Amino acid sequence: MKRRGLFLLQLGFTLLVCAFLVVPVILSMLAGLTVNYFIGVESGLTLRWVMEVWNGYRETIFLSIGLSLACLAVTLVLGVPTAYVLAKRQNALTRTLEEMLVLPVAVPGLATALALIVTYGSLSGFRTSWAFILVGHVLFTLPFMVRSVLAVLSAIDLKTLEEGAASLGAGFWPRFRDIVLPNCRQGILAGSLMVVTLSMGEFNMTWLLHTPFTKTLPVGLADAYASLRLEVGSAYTLVFFLMIMPLLLALQAFAKPRPAKFVAEETE
Amino acid sequence: MRHEVRRLILLLLPAGIFFAAFFLLPMARLFFIGGSGKTGWAAYAAIITDAHYFSSLLSTLGVAAATTAATLVISGISGVFLQRHKFPGNAALVAMLTFPLAFPGVVIGFMVIMLAGRMGLVGQVTQALTGEKLVFAYTIAGLFMGYVYFSIPRTILTVMAAAEKLDPKLEEAARSLGASPWHVLRDVIIPGLKPAFISAGAICFATAVGAFGTAFTLAARINVLPMVIYTEFTLSANIAMAAALSFVLGIVTWLVLAVARTAAGSSVAAAG
Numbered sequence: 001m002k003r004r005g006l007f008l009l010q011l012g013f014t015l016l017v018c019a020f021l022v023v024p025v026i027l028s029m030l031a032g033l034t035v036n037y038f039i040g041v042e043s044g045l046t047l048r049w050v051m052e053v054w055n056g057y058r059e060t061i062f063l064s065i066g067l068s069l070a071c072l073a074v075t076l077v078l079g080v081p082t083a084y085v086l087a088k089r090q091n092a093l094t095r096t097l098e099e100m101l102v103l104p105v106a107v108p109g110l111a112t113a114l115a116l117i118v119t120y121g122s123l124s125g126f127r128t129s130w131a132f133i134l135v136g137h138v139l140f141t142l143p144f145m146v147r148s149v150l151a152v153l154s155a156i157d158l159k160t161l162e163e164g165a166a167s168l169g170a171g172f173w174p175r176f177r178d179i180v181l182p183n184c185r186q187g188i189l190a191g192s193l194m195v196v197t198l199s200m201g202e203f204n205m206t207w208l209l210h211t212p213f214t215k216t217l218p219v220g221l222a223d224a225y226a227s228l229r230l231e232v233g234s235a236y237t238l239v240f241f242l243m244i245m246p247l248l249l250a251l252q253a254f255a256k257p258r259p260a261k262f263v264a265e266e267t268e
Numbered sequence: 269m270r271h272e273v274r275r276l277i278l279l280l281l282p283a284g285i286f287f288a289a290f291f292l293l294p295m296a297r298l299f300f301i302g303g304s305g306k307t308g309w310a311a312y313a314a315i316i317t318d319a320h321y322f323s324s325l326l327s328t329l330g331v332a333a334a335t336t337a338a339t340l341v342i343s344g345i346s347g348v349f350l351q352r353h354k355f356p357g358n359a360a361l362v363a364m365l366t367f368p369l370a371f372p373g374v375v376i377g378f379m380v381i382m383l384a385g386r387m388g389l390v391g392q393v394t395q396a397l398t399g400e401k402l403v404f405a406y407t408i409a410g411l412f413m414g415y416v417y418f419s420i421p422r423t424i425l426t427v428m429a430a431a432e433k434l435d436p437k438l439e440e441a442a443r444s445l446g447a448s449p450w451h452v453l454r455d456v457i458i459p460g461l462k463p464a465f466i467s468a469g470a471i472c473f474a475t476a477v478g479a480f481g482t483a484f485t486l487a488a489r490i491n492v493l494p495m496v497i498y499t500e501f502t503l504s505a506n507i508a509m510a511a512a513l514s515f516v517l518g519i520v521t522w523l524v525l526a527v528a529r530t531a532a533g534s535s536v537a538a539a540g
Binding site for chain 1: 275276279280282283286287290291293294295297298301342345346349350353361363364365366367368369370371372373374375377378379380381382383387389417420421449474477478479480481484485494497498501507510511514515517518521522525526
């Protein structure tokens with residue numbers, strides 16, 4: 001009887017926490033579709049604010065999508081080989097390298113952005129291009145790609161697989177392409193989702209790195225919150241939610257535990 | 269063998285060059301610029317010696333500590349509960365609790381405004397109940413709320429993963445020996461989850477110390493270090509002081525995470 005009470009108490013508490021997280025999301029979605037939020041939903045529903053956002057801030061959406069895809073491409077090129085090396089050689093040196101790579105996540109984005117500005121801010125062609133923001137995003141997301149791929153590579157018996165292929169006469173590149181990459185495909189996929197989601201939402205660095213011509217979605221959001229009416233800010237947030245929702249759902253699916261991987265798994 | 273070492277180095281090279289050019293070099297430069305202002309290297313001590321900076325350091329650490337404590341209690345209760353009791357709707361609750369995982373700080377700030385802002389839910393409810401409108405989004409209490417909001421999803425995930433590995437037999441043994449639920453919690457569950465609490469708590473603390481987006485959305489009046497750095501850099505154009513302060517801030521967050529990592533094993537941190 002006592003345990004049942006305890007159960008209900010915990011359930012009630014958890015429901016409250018859920019409400020704390022979900023209610024503001026619903027409120028803001030509603031506000032973005034309401035004619036006048038001050039009066040309430042009775043004032044009617046409208047797509048006017050969403051259209052206003054689309055007309056005023058369309059570019060930020062395209063820039064953020066482009067930026068996150070470019071960020072993904074760079075983190076793949078830099079991150080997968082790095083993870084491979086870290087998985088191959090586990091010693092003090094590679095552990096230090098891994099620790100260092102995580103630094104841009106541990107250090108506040110504000111500090112990293114300031115460091116980039118004082119070092120490269122005078123190269124005006126670079127400073128005013130979106131590549132400047134890209135550099136910041138890559139620094140911030142690279143550890144997630146490396147960790148995600150590394151986690152998969154450490155779970156399989158890479159050495160045996162590679163030795164097997166090598167004994168059959170496969171050189172390094174065929175081995176990398178046909179053995180290593182297919183085996184860490186899940187890690188690459190999970191890492192990619194993480195990289196795109198994080199890049200899409202990055203604000204701490206981007207606010208300092210952006211210029212009036214390189215505004216990303218979160219920068220536009222901050223802009224709209226500060227200067228436009230609540231309904232427009234909400235509509236903009238709604239657009240943002242719609243964009244990251246599929247990414248978040250995919251990430252959640254990946255967060256579930258996967259069946260253990262075996263060394264002798266068949267690849268098609 | 270030597271051939272292979274050379275190949276591994278070659279594979280590391282792209283990331284290495286990128287990292288050295290865009291992180292190590294800029295950070296070194298930031299360090300020197302921090303010492304190049306009017307006050308010279310004393311700028312690095314200003315965070316302690318200057319009353320204004322020191323008070324914002326204290327409020328930053330205070331908010332971060334409160335956020336960490338509140339998040340750990342909330343996520344600890346809900347995380348263990350959801351891991352232990354599988355009931356219909358459990359998966360939906362977990363999905364809702366982890367959904368805001370990748371909300372950027374600015375959006376979190378806006379969520380706080382929706383709850384506790386001038387047109388927020390809390391204001392409406394309190395006005396209906398007491399006739400007085402409670403609005404606290406634009407103060408340090410609002411910031412605290414935002415950081416807790418931000419930290420709950422990732423902390424719950426960590427707690428659930430750790431709770432899954434706890435051996436239920438230990439609890440049963442404790443119970444069969446007559447331990448009350450409170451004793452089981454204190455002597456079995458909490459010690460078992462300690463590593464998860466330490467690493468998740470460190471991440472909460474570090475993000476609350478270094479985050480900027482939420483404070484930026486809520487108000488410039490909130491006196492926390494990231495806002496002070498931002499104002500020094502933009503309004504006062506005091507780049508040296510901004511550099512020194514942000515370098516110190518970086519060291520603080522890095523230290524917190526490093527100490528926690530040695531205490532609890534590794535885990536990835538995520539700032540927003």
